[in-house]
Amino acid sequence: MKAKATxxxxxxxxEQLQVVLNALGPxxxxxxxxxxxxxxxxxxxxxxxxxxxxxxxxxxxxxxxxLRWIGSILDVLEVLKTQ
Numbered sequence: 001m002k003a004k005a006t007x008x009x010x011x012x013x014x015e016q017l018q019v020v021l022n023a024l025g026p027x028x029x030x031x032x033x034x035x036x037x038x039x040x041x042x043x044x045x046x047x048x049x050x051x052x053x054x055x056x057x058x059x060x061x062x063x064x065x066x067l068r069w070i071g072s073i074l075d076v077l078e079v080l081k082t083q
Contacts, residue, residue, distance in 0.1 A: 003059040007049040009070065016077060017047055023073050024066070036062040 011017040021040060028038050036053035049066055053059035 001055060002052060003054075003056045004050070004052045005059055005063055006051075007063070007067070008043075009047045009049070011045050011047065014045055016074065017042065017045060019077060020047060020070055020073050024069060027066075027069070033058070038062060038066060 011020075021042065024040060028040055031037065035055070035058035036051060038052075039050040041048040041050070047070075049063075051059055051062045051066070053062060
């Protein structure tokens with residue numbers, strides 16, 4: 001059974017969105033597993049994260065990974081902004 005999810009994240013600044021897209025590009029192109037695939041799309045100032053997986057376990061793992069990576073990237077950008 002295939003499992004799918006779409007998450008739309010709105011960014012305050014276009015620069016943040018571009019950094020996230022650039023940072024996640026290698027993972028999208030060469031995923032660690034074949035059980036899930038991800039497509040990242042830009043819609044204005046929003047990032048659309050589309051994940052399709054073989055099962056709900058793989059879907060959950062992929063979503064958690066991408067959302068944690070996005071959170072970490074934004075945390076780093078915030079720290080760099082204060083430097």
